[in-house]
Amino acid sequence: MRQPVRGSQEDDPPREEDVGRIRAVLIMGGVPWQDLDDAVQQVRLKLLERSSAETIDNPAAWTAVVASRIAVDWHRGRRRTEQLRHRIMALRAPGVAETPPDRDRDLALVVAGELDELPADQRQLLVLRFYTDLTVPQIAAVLGVAQGTVKSRLHNAIAQLRVRLSAKGLV
Amino acid sequence: MSQVKHGGATPPDDALMYAITGEQPPGSLARTEEMAEATATVSALRQGLAALGAELAAATPEPAADSRPAPNAPAPAGRRPAGSSAKRIWARPWALSAATGVVAVALAGGYALNMSDPGDTSDSRSLPGAVACAETIAVGNVTSVSRQGDRFAVTLDAQRYLKPENGPAILSVGDAQLPLGGSSTAPAEGDRVLVVVHDAAKGNVDLFTGADIASELGWMEKALPDSRSIDPTDCKGE
Secondary structure, three states: OOOOOOOOOOOOOOOHHHHHHHHHHHHHOOOOHHHHHHHHHHHHHHHHHHHHHOOOOOHHHHHHHHHHHHHHHHHHHOOOOOOHHHHHHHHOOOOOOOOOOHHHHHHHHHHHHHHHHOOHHHHHHHHHHHHOOOOHHHHHHHHOOEHHHHHHHHHHHHHHHHHHHHHOOOO | OOOOEOOOOOOOOOHHHHHHHOOOOOHHHHOOHHHHHHHHHHHHHHHHHHHHHHHHHHOOOOOOHHHOOOOOOOHHHOOOOOOOOOOOOOOOOOOHHHHHHHHHHHHHOOOOOOOOOOOOOOOOOOOHHHHHHOOEEEEEEEEEEEEEOOEEEEEEEEEEEEEOOOOOOEEEEEEEEOOOOOOOOOOOOOOEEEEEEEEHHHOEEEEEEOHHHHHHHHHHHHHHHHHOOOOHHHHOOO
8 A cells, every 4th residue: 555545533553452363463474473572563653653644444454464564574584483383283282272163273273384385475465365354456455466466376375275175174 | 545456467267266356256157066165265264264363362472482593593683674665664673662752753744654664764774684594686687587477587687796795697587576565566678676586496586676676775785794694594494
């Protein structure tokens, strides 16, 4: 998005309950666990800047895009220090956290493994499209790329995912 | 939103694509097994991401002993200088309270929100980790280019190498891609380009054109001296 966007009355920094979602986008995008607080601060900072300068139409989407960008940059500028799949498995150690039902847990683990295998750019697209629910035109607009490019990269990533999901009997 | 670019790589026109975009498939496809399978795949992906997101959102971030970088790993230094205009916005570990004051001053000058590069100010940090992990960084003029989808095979008349210090006069790279979110445009013969080969074996090659060249090269030059003290073997897996 290369132009100011106006129109929202929501100028406050992200609510605490939204921070969890920001963290999820950051981790799925490749930010290492130990850097998470720094990365969340980056998102907060940018939202604060925005709140002082401009308003935007869709704060939730904007926040997700900012988080995904930071994740891409973090991931590419640094050595990948951990696998998302391993992180999820560690979180599931007894007593650490409540977890979703079994099929969702299986899907989460498969998807985490898939994200681990993807380049940062494709991770970003998957998260923006299917976690944040931005449309393809919206993603193309905020990233400044052609819709065809977004579609092709999503298609490539999901075609591979389909094979693995099928092999595991999850679709 | 900024203007939407149409075109780009020619995407497949199949059931999976309709499932991805959420567009209504043509009647001939709508009730087919292929469409049902594609829809199920996308639904499973959404469900998996939602479950994954829920687990991650509920988890408390703490430093993890098993994920700490090695002492000489490039990670701690892998931060990009602010103020660059291309794709990457490297993190700065500012405390929020301090940053707020800095930002307030910056905004007093009439800062306008720019989604592609929000919040960059003029402080300067290098990215020795990123430079240390790059296999080749070179600038030159394109002598030939061929496009394969959204990627490019490019040959350039290399005029300058940042890393290694020297290299072949004619440099050819494949699988190069323009950075998402950057201002780079597809290169043409005669164009000046910056090529960054992160990992040739994995096809991880970035291609910068136009104004992105100066901004990217700027932080890489600053990062170069410190990058020499980083062991590139720590880059494996990047």
